[in-house]
Amino acid sequence: MIALIDTIFNPLINWLNQIQAYLQQASLMNNYQIPLANIFAPITSLSPAWAMVVSNTMFMVFIYGVLMVVNNGKEMFASFVQAIKFW
Numbered sequence: 001m002i003a004l005i006d007t008i009f010n011p012l013i014n015w016l017n018q019i020q021a022y023l024q025q026a027s028l029m030n031n032y033q034i035p036l037a038n039i040f041a042p043i044t045s046l047s048p049a050w051a052m053v054v055s056n057t058m059f060m061v062f063i064y065g066v067l068m069v070v071n072n073g074k075e076m077f078a079s080f081v082q083a084i085k086f087w
Helices: 002-025 048-086
Strands: none
Touching: none
């Protein structure tokens, strides 16, 4: 019985071991930082009022994204509770 199970799952186990070996070989540079100064350089050339408008707009977009994630999580939880009640 063990030999039968091994012949069925051995290719999958070998494939997962190969993926694990590839992931262990992968590496990233330590302390890699995104150059934010290069990204936001055009904003610094604007006047202070326009820079504030751009920064506030970016902040509002971030807050809107966070609220969307929270709202979707709340709806997903409600649908999960409804599915549990139905079951």
